[in-house]
Amino acid sequence: MSTSVTASPAKNGAARLRTPRKAHSPGKPRRNVLLTVLMALMVLYTVVPLIWLVINATKTQSGLADSNGLWFAHDFALWDNIRDTFTYHDGIFGRWLLNTLLYVVLGAGGATLLAVLGGYALAKFQFPGKRAIFALVIGAVAVPGTALAVPTFLMFSKMGLTDTPWAVIIPSLVSPFGLYLMWVFAAEAIPTELLEAARMDGASEVRTFFQVALPLLAPGIVTVLLFTTVATWNNYFLPLIMLKDPDWYPLTLGLSAWSSQAQTIGGDVIFNLVITGSLLTILPLIAAFLFLQKYWQSGLAAGSVKE
Amino acid sequence: MRRTTGRIVRGLALVSALALGATACGGSDDDSDTKAVSAGDLQAALDKGGDITVWAWEPTLKTVAADFQKKYPKVKVNLVSERSGDKHYTALSNAISAGKGVPDVAQVEYFALGQYSLTKGLTDLAPYGADKLASKYTPGPWNAVSDGDKVYGLPMDSGPMALFYNKTVFDKYKIAVPTTWDEYLDAARKLHKADPKAYIANDLGDAGFTTSLLWQAGSRPYKVDGTKVAINFDDAGAKKFETIWQQLIDEKLLAPVSGWTDDWYKGLGDGTIATLATGAWMPANFVTGVPNAKGQWRAAAMPAWTKGDKASAENGGSSLAVPALAKNKELAYAFTEYANSGAGVATRVSEGAFPATKAELESPAFQSKKFDYFDGQEANKIFAESAANVASDWSYLPFQPYANSIFNDTVGKAYVSSTKLADGLKAWQDASVKYGEEQGFTVEK
Numbered sequence: 001m002s003t004s005v006t007a008s009p010a011k012n013g014a015a016r017l018r019t020p021r022k023a024h025s026p027g028k029p030r031r032n033v034l035l036t037v038l039m040a041l042m043v044l045y046t047v048v049p050l051i052w053l054v055i056n057a058t059k060t061q062s063g064l065a066d067s068n069g070l071w072f073a074h075d076f077a078l079w080d081n082i083r084d085t086f087t088y089h090d091g092i093f094g095r096w097l098l099n100t101l102l103y104v105v106l107g108a109g110g111a112t113l114l115a116v117l118g119g120y121a122l123a124k125f126q127f128p129g130k131r132a133i134f135a136l137v138i139g140a141v142a143v144p145g146t147a148l149a150v151p152t153f154l155m156f157s158k159m160g161l162t163d164t165p166w167a168v169i170i171p172s173l174v175s176p177f178g179l180y181l182m183w184v185f186a187a188e189a190i191p192t193e194l195l196e197a198a199r200m201d202g203a204s205e206v207r208t209f210f211q212v213a214l215p216l217l218a219p220g221i222v223t224v225l226l227f228t229t230v231a232t233w234n235n236y237f238l239p240l241i242m243l244k245d246p247d248w249y250p251l252t253l254g255l256s257a258w259s260s261q262a263q264t265i266g267g268d269v270i271f272n273l274v275i276t277g278s279l280l281t282i283l284p285l286i287a288a289f290l291f292l293q294k295y296w297q298s299g300l301a302a303g304s305v306k307e
Numbered sequence: 308m309r310r311t312t313g314r315i316v317r318g319l320a321l322v323s324a325l326a327l328g329a330t331a332c333g334g335s336d337d338d339s340d341t342k343a344v345s346a347g348d349l350q351a352a353l354d355k356g357g358d359i360t361v362w363a364w365e366p367t368l369k370t371v372a373a374d375f376q377k378k379y380p381k382v383k384v385n386l387v388s389e390r391s392g393d394k395h396y397t398a399l400s401n402a403i404s405a406g407k408g409v410p411d412v413a414q415v416e417y418f419a420l421g422q423y424s425l426t427k428g429l430t431d432l433a434p435y436g437a438d439k440l441a442s443k444y445t446p447g448p449w450n451a452v453s454d455g456d457k458v459y460g461l462p463m464d465s466g467p468m469a470l471f472y473n474k475t476v477f478d479k480y481k482i483a484v485p486t487t488w489d490e491y492l493d494a495a496r497k498l499h500k501a502d503p504k505a506y507i508a509n510d511l512g513d514a515g516f517t518t519s520l521l522w523q524a525g526s527r528p529y530k531v532d533g534t535k536v537a538i539n540f541d542d543a544g545a546k547k548f549e550t551i552w553q554q555l556i557d558e559k560l561l562a563p564v565s566g567w568t569d570d571w572y573k574g575l576g577d578g579t580i581a582t583l584a585t586g587a588w589m590p591a592n593f594v595t596g597v598p599n600a601k602g603q604w605r606a607a608a609m610p611a612w613t614k615g616d617k618a619s620a621e622n623g624g625s626s627l628a629v630p631a632l633a634k635n636k637e638l639a640y641a642f643t644e645y646a647n648s649g650a651g652v653a654t655r656v657s658e659g660a661f662p663a664t665k666a667e668l669e670s671p672a673f674q675s676k677k678f679d680y681f682d683g684q685e686a687n688k689i690f691a692e693s694a695a696n697v698a699s700d701w702s703y704l705p706f707q708p709y710a711n712s713i714f715n716d717t718v719g720k721a722y723v724s725s726t727k728l729a730d731g732l733k734a735w736q737d738a739s740v741k742y743g744e745e746q747g748f749t750v751e752k
Binding site for chain 1: 365366387394398405407408464569576586588591597623624660
């Protein structure tokens with residue numbers, strides 16, 4: 001999946017691919033041993049950890065220590081592990097799951113909404129300062145979130161928002177990359193003539209946006225939503241410095257806390273629950289990818305072929 | 308003799324430091340601090356009720372907090388308990404310097420107490436009656452929480468050291484359990500020769516373990532008098548440690564595994580790490596972390612540096628302290644006292660915590676407890692004897708958490724390169740001195 005993302009910023013790439021060499025069609029792909037081997041290695045590299053995770057989620061704590069990492073132990077404890085994960089510490093895992101969902105719905109959802117509105121406006125309206133905004137957005141894409149975490153913490157601390165869910169949600173609302181993606185996508189996917197036609201028919205700007213532009217933007221929206229969802233779902237450093245109360249932890253932080261219990265005097269060592277919890281944590285993301293795949297792929301191809 | 312003189316000097320320095328402090332910040336602060344809080348005041352606060360927030364990861368506190376709330380129904384204890392170690396201290400320091408969100412009670416390990424007490428981050432608990440509890444505790448932990456007549460926390464648990472060894476492995480290769488560190492070195496050679504995959508211990512350099520071994524060997528690298536600090540690893544005790552450990556490193560007799568990782572738990576379980584010299588709290592971690600090796604391990608007294616010597620040391624252990632910015636100090640102290648000196652101790656011991664109180668350590672029920680994990684061994688006898696043999700004149704630096712954080716960049720090199728342990732310790736000393744001076748301590752070289 002990730003390979004197709006990197007191959008996608010693709011307009012001039014597609015042009016370069018059209019070389020004068022022997023033509024080949026999607027039905028008769030040219031074989032390339034090196035690429036196949038590389039691809040196989042990549043698949044191994046991405047799939048092996050996943051297989052490891054699935055296999056080890058079936059083991060008890062003692063099974064983990066006894067057995068080879070890439071094969072099953074004698075005991076099959078997957079169901080017990082899942083039950084224990086949800087009941088350990090009065091079921092706090094469930095609470096973390098709900099927290100993560102809350103952060104994703106409000107944070108990633110809000111970020112997508114803002115990116116769609118902003119991207120559309122930047123693509124289809126002329127106004128002074130647009131070039132400056134472009135520079136700002138591109139610059140912002142380059143700044144890693146980790147670098148902003150501490151200044152953000154200090155600011156939120158002044159506002160008295162640390163240790164509340166807002167401290168995680170509000171910074172998640174800003175997604176420069178999502179904005180940039182929506183901007184490029186809107187510029188390609190919405191013919192300006194269509195907007196002019198709608199305006200000429202007397203539609204208001206709001207109505208034009210919702211009834212003409214939004215349906216055309218759907219594939220792009222899904223793409224941005226996936227990106228922001230993954231970013232929010234996996235966010236670790238921001239909640240780490242913002243939150244103290246375990247009741248507001250997202251899954252990432254909760255699992256890391258469980259894992260560090262093994263380093264504590266008298267602490268309960270629950271690597272089996274950490275592993276099972278990690279497996280449960282990635283399932284919703286896998287489901288989201290599979291479910292939204294078709295929208296997402298059609299979105300990536302938009303604008304790459306002359307119609 | 309030397310110890311007595313040292314104490315007088317330290318006492319004098321402390322008095323002058325306190326006098327300076329008092330002039331500097333005016334009398335008002337000290338008045339409220341030194342005002343005694345009677346048992347009646349505490350009882351009144353408990354009857355009135357209120358909320359306290361406790362930052363602690365010690366797992367048995369959950370039951371203690373529940374019992375406490377049952378006994379005093381108007382008090383609500385918010386136990387915030389998912390974080391430990393570095394992250395805990397970072398959060399605590401951040402809260403103290405921000406002046407906001409400071410807990411009423413915080414778990415602070417002995418090695419980190421100095422950092423908070425010296426910067427006036429903690430409440431002196433003596434006026435609340437903590438000074439009268441000295442005789443209840445073993446000397447190691449009490450020495451760690453008190454400074455002159457000030458008491459900065461109540462000892463929650465302790466870690467008198469013992470040698471845990473895998474009896475199955477020792478029996479298999481007919482190796483005798485070492486009683487001195489020289490014998491330990493021999494055992495390490497024999498074991499690794501018999502099974503190249505097996506090591507006597509794992510060590511990639513661990514600050515807490517190293518300072519504990521120095522403590523046991525009689526080395527006293529840190530001397531602390533208020534803001535005057537001396538750091539010197541060049542003494543006879545340190546030489547003893549360097550000699551033995553350098554040979555273990557040079558002959559590759561230590562498993563290259565970091566403590567507390569899953570590899571480590573695995574090694575303890577499959578016999579490739581055959582001994583572990585650590586605090587008496589370890590059995591609880593064996594039970595949950597290495598369940599598959601049940602019945603294989605035993606406890607023994609720490610190997611001695613000279614034959615017949617019984618000196619022991621502490622490794623790990625923590626206190627509950629009341630930050631200076633705590634909102635509800637009476638309730639905070641009442642809870643601390645309940646958990647660490649009152650009815651909470653029995654609860655915590657029954658759940659597997661290792662006590663710091665003499666009464667529990669000496670009680671027949673505690674001493675004759677049979678450990679299923681150790682195949683019925685009455686291991687507490689060994690631990691209690693070790694607790695009684697801990698020298699009480701050890702002190703950590705007032706910036707020990709920082710010093711420990713640079714351990715791997717200095718001493719740690721000796722474990723992974725050709726740097727000698729003695730040079731590593733010297734580098735650690737120099738870096739600690741430099742930091743101390745930057746922080747405004749008077750560092751004597």
